[in-house]
Amino acid sequence: MNESEVGNFLRLLTHDLQNQLGAVDLNLQIIPTLHSAEDPLMKTLLPFVSRASMASQDMIETLSDVQSFARSVSQLDGEPSEAPNLTRTNLSTKVRDCALILTSAAKNRAVTLLTAIEDDIMATVESEAVHRSIKILANEALRASFPDSTVVLSAFFSNSVPTVEISTTQEGVFDDHRPMLTIYLVRQLLELSQAKFIFTASENRSAIQVQFKNV
Amino acid sequence: MSDLNLCRNILITDDNDGVREALIAALSSHGYAATGARNGRDAIEKLSKMPGPTLIFLDLMMPVLDGWSVLEVWNKDPAFSENRVVTISAVNLKSRTDARIPRNTVGRLQKPLTFKSVFELVQKYCGSAATMTAKRTPSTTVYP
Numbered sequence: 402m403n404e405s406e407v408g409n410f411l412r413l414l415t416h417d418l419q420n421q422l423g424a425v426d427l428n429l430q431i432i433p434t435l436h437s438a439e440d441p442l443m444k445t446l447l448p449f450v451s452r453a454s455m456a457s458q459d460m461i462e463t464l465s466d467v468q469s470f471a472r473s474v475s476q477l478d479g480e481p482s483e484a485p486n487l488t489r490t491n492l493s494t495k496v497r498d499c500a501l502i503l504t505s506a507a508k509n510r511a512v513t514l515l516t517a518i519e520d521d522i523m524a525t526v527e528s529e530a531v532h533r534s535i536k537i538l539a540n541e542a543l544r545a546s547f548p549d550s551t552v553v554l555s556a557f558f559s560n561s562v563p564t565v566e567i568s569t570t571q572e573g574v575f576d577d578h579r580p581m582l583t584i585y586l587v588r589q590l591l592e593l594s595q596a597k598f599i600f601t602a603s604e605n606r607s608a609i610q611v612q613f614k615n616v
Numbered sequence: 617m618s619d620l621n622l623c624r625n626i627l628i629t630d631d632n633d634g635v636r637e638a639l640i641a642a643l644s645s646h647g648y649a650a651t652g653a654r655n656g657r658d659a660i661e662k663l664s665k666m667p668g669p670t671l672i673f674l675d676l677m678m679p680v681l682d683g684w685s686v687l688e689v690w691n692k693d694p695a696f697s698e699n700r701v702v703t704i705s706a707v708n709l710k711s712r713t714d715a716r717i718p719r720n721t722v723g724r725l726q727k728p729l730t731f732k733s734v735f736e737l738v739q740k741y742c743g744s745a746a747t748m749t750a751k752r753t754p755s756t757t758v759y760p
Contacts, residue, residue, distance in 0.1 A: 416706065423728035424634025430731040431642040458728075 415465045422461070425454045455510075459544045463582055466537060487594065490531060492522040492565055492613070496556040499535045503543060511548035517555040524563035524613035526594035531565075531613075534587045534596075538567045538609060541583045546571035563615050568601075568608035575600050575609040584609075622743045623671040623700055626650040629659040629683070630675040630704065639673070639734060647745025648738060656681025660689060669698040671741045673725075673734065676705045676718070684718070691720055700741045704729065 429451045432443075500516045507514035535554070542552045546569045555566040567575075575584075577600040588598070591611065599610040626648055630636040636652040643650040651666070653659035655678045663670060676683035683703060690696040702723040718724070723737055 419706070420632050420727070421634065424632050424638065426728050427635055427731060428638045431638055434642070434731075435645065 411464075415461055418461050419458065422454055422458045426451075426458075429454060456544070459540075462540075463537075463586070466533075466586060486527055487525050488528050489523055490526050490528045492524055492526075492531070492563055493518045493520055493556045495528075495532050495535055496554050496565060498532070499539050500554050502536065503539055506540070507543055507552065510543055510546070512543055512546050513549075513551040514543070515551060515553045517553055517557070519557045522556040522558060522563045522565075524594075524615060526596075526613055527591075530590040530594060534590045534611070535565060535567075537583050537587055537590075538611075541581075542567050542569045542571075542574055545569070545574040559610070559612065561615060563613045564610055565613075566608055566610045568606060570605050572602070572605060572607055574607040576602065576607070587611075621669070623669045623741050624649065625666050625668070625670045626738060626742065627653060627659060627663060627666065627670050627672045629653040629656070629673060629678070629686070631655055631678045632675075635729060639729075639731075642731060643735075643738060646735075648742060655679055656683060656686035659686055663690075663699070669700065671738065672699055672701045673737075674701055674703050676703055687718055687720070702737055 429447060432447060496516065496518050500514060503514060539552070539554055546552055550569055550571045552567070552569045555564075555568070557564055557566070569575075575581075577584075577598070584598075595614050597612045599612065601608045601610070626643055628636050628639045628643075628650060629652070630639075631654055633654070636654065640650045640652050651662060653662045657680050659672070659674070660681075663672070674683045674686065687701070687703075690699075690701075697720075701718070701721045702725060703718045703721050704725045704727060706727045722741065725733055725737075
């Protein structure tokens with residue numbers, strides 16, 4: 402198979418997998434409405450099935466993201482090299498937009514989504530790449546956080562450095578020592594924006610800070 | 617909606633067996649008359665035999681005959697207008713400027729479906745299950 406055929410195959414596979422998991426999810430919503438769902442064992446086991454289904458859907462979304470990224474990179478091969486498209490970007494707006502997009506996802510997962518955004522945190526970056534990266538990281542925090550956790554999306558100056566931070570009260574979510582597909586993807590996306598990553602972990606908190614150049 | 621305009625049947629058109637059969641089973645258990653079609657051609661055939669009006673949930677991407685083609689066929693038939701169509705798609709059609717928007721539909725659902733979103737539309741266009749049963753049961757007048 403050539404590259405284009407592989408790409409098409411992966412897109413179809415992703416679509417079909419999402420369809421099947423959608424059916425699983427729908428059945429999981431319907432089952433508790435039936436009388437047999439009163440069975441205590443059923444009540445205990447159904448949430449596990451539901452979480453496994455949600456986790457599988459999340460992995461498929463990541464696979465889809467990686468596949469899209471790989472396709473866009475390979476499309477650049479052979480083209481005359483151009484200067485990266487860096488523009489003066491309002492990170493506060495990017496973070497705010499991301500929070501709006503993810504509000505219902507957070508509600509579905511029973512995770513509290515908060516923002517701590519200072520106004521007009523500006524940086525010179527690849528705007529679309531930053532938008533995707535913030536969404537990927539925030540999504541990762543939501544996926545990995547148990548119900549009743551709190552995820553905070555922040556934008557601020559840290560010693561005059563424009564910074565975006567995603568944190569969660571769920572421990573162990575962001576860990577530089579653990580291979581993570583999402584972190585790999587975000588590093589690739591933000592390479593041209595010369596972003597720096599800082600991981601912090603403490604009891605009841607896991608966070609990733611992305612610092613940009615203030616040019 | 618007045619009782620006269622409420623739908624008497626529900627047709628779930630989706631090539632995904634898991635989705636289609638789950639919705640039929642769930643709606644039937646709530647007292648609604650629901651049936652399924654596995655592709656566009658099946659939907660056209662089934663609808664032609666159903667006493668209307670019918671609430672149709674129509675997946676846009678299906679093999680054999682897709683939802684767009686089915687809508688084209690149905691929209692050419694003046695008698696079809698008594699039915700109500702809710703389309704189901706994998707993408708948010710509102711957010712895509714290049715997306716075709718289905719004509720003459722009453723709603724759009726995005727995958728993955730939630731039972732709540734389906735049930736709310738069923739209650740809106742079919743009324744309660746008791747109302748639906750009354751519409752389907754011919755009234756009998758007994759004369760002394």
